Amino acid sequence: MASTAPHLPTQPDTSLPGESRKQREIRLREARILAVARDQILEGGYLGLNMDRIAAQIEYSKGTIYQHFRNKEEILLALVNDALNTRLRMFRAAAAFEGPDRVRLATIGAAAEAFVEHYPYHFKVEQIVRAASIWEKTSPERRQLMQTCEHSCMGTVVEIVHGGVASGDLTLPEGVRPEEVVFGMWSIYLGVQIISHSSDTLADIGIDSPSRSLRLNQNRMLDGYGWRPLSDDFDYSGHMDRVKQQIFRHDQFSQ
Template sequence: MATSERKKREYAQRETLIIDTARDLLLKIGYIDLNMERIAELTEYSKGTIYQHFSCKEEILVEMLIQSAQKCGTFLIRGSQFKGTPRERVAAMILGYDLFVRLNPDHFKSKLLLQNESIRGKASPVFQKNLEKAEQENIGLVYGVLREAVESGHVQLQRGVTIEEITFGLWTGTFGAYVLMFSEVNLKALGISDPRKAVWANIHALLDGFGWHPFFQELNWEQTRNRILNEIFSQESHLAGIV
């Protein structure tokens, strides 16, 4: 069945086209004004065809986020492979995440929207499950490095704290910061001129606070940061313009 293979390919291509179009449109006109009619126009397909792929705009957003979460995963994996201590590898993952977010501004736009159950709930359950799975896999990558850190004795878990909870701290500290950065909260007016610098300081204070060796003071982090960017994310850091 050579033809049916081609059909499948064409279907997948069209899906990509729809998502890419929706992504552009989302960044350009925002969620409220985003509509299926316009997506149909721009893709040069009819509304009916668009609805054959996605049941509503929210479902397109979910699929968009699934794809970007998977892409995000590749950045996390690359970060985790940095040659260094577990703490440096976690730092590399966080830097990778930052680069990913910089290069994929649509990620947080759709993420923020779908954080709302009413909006996410419009997508069909299959899509929602897939999204949950994609995001859990990414968290799993962080767990992996933390587990190694505990096993190698770089961190001693104290007072019943679990690696899941430490990950939660890293997660909320970075994710929360991006939510704020991406929502036009006036951080400048609040004295936060460089939120990324603040995140970096906070993440390291957190890890220091959990007694994770080597402590912030014990390492030249400026150097480590440059090594991470050069060795792992050379191309991306140039693309993002952080040299």
């Protein structure tokens, strides 16, 4: 069963402090629901997610699932939130790196890459949530959670750009705000992920390695803003590889 796959959004099987047996059972069951749901989505997208089949796989009745999640859409959003929380932790760890601000930003880039590798299903789910007017069917609490998380992610990165401006490494043109630079990085990242997760003819188009192109283009954009050290003067790619190996290799961020 795929529930033994790595990088599951599950909680550890150990008990949490001040938690009854019952509560633990419920928590573990919820994790199993999410794991099973994730597999079904990977298999057949939104339409592949089937409540009856989830029930059969976790060996509980369908009614029990609805005690955890108001509806199908809430399961999707729970998966997204789980991933986004992890990403936020990874970004914060990356932001704690000490060095020139542009290098710190590259460290965030490494975190973003590691995140994709930790949660290879995430962009599929996020895209479904963004597209299928699933949004409106979910509870405001979960929506709020997701927005807060995205906000904080953005904030973490914006702070680094501010740092670059403060240190004099980066001089933004008149009227350009740090948020716009982050928006650019985010756009490229999201665009690349969506294209590579939904186009099986990338190689035909002439893109052999989307992640290589991602790094390249993000770096060129920052070069375009004149943020020093320029990518010709510093081996950002080597730095990112190193950071990924040293900081983001283990599963310590899977919660």
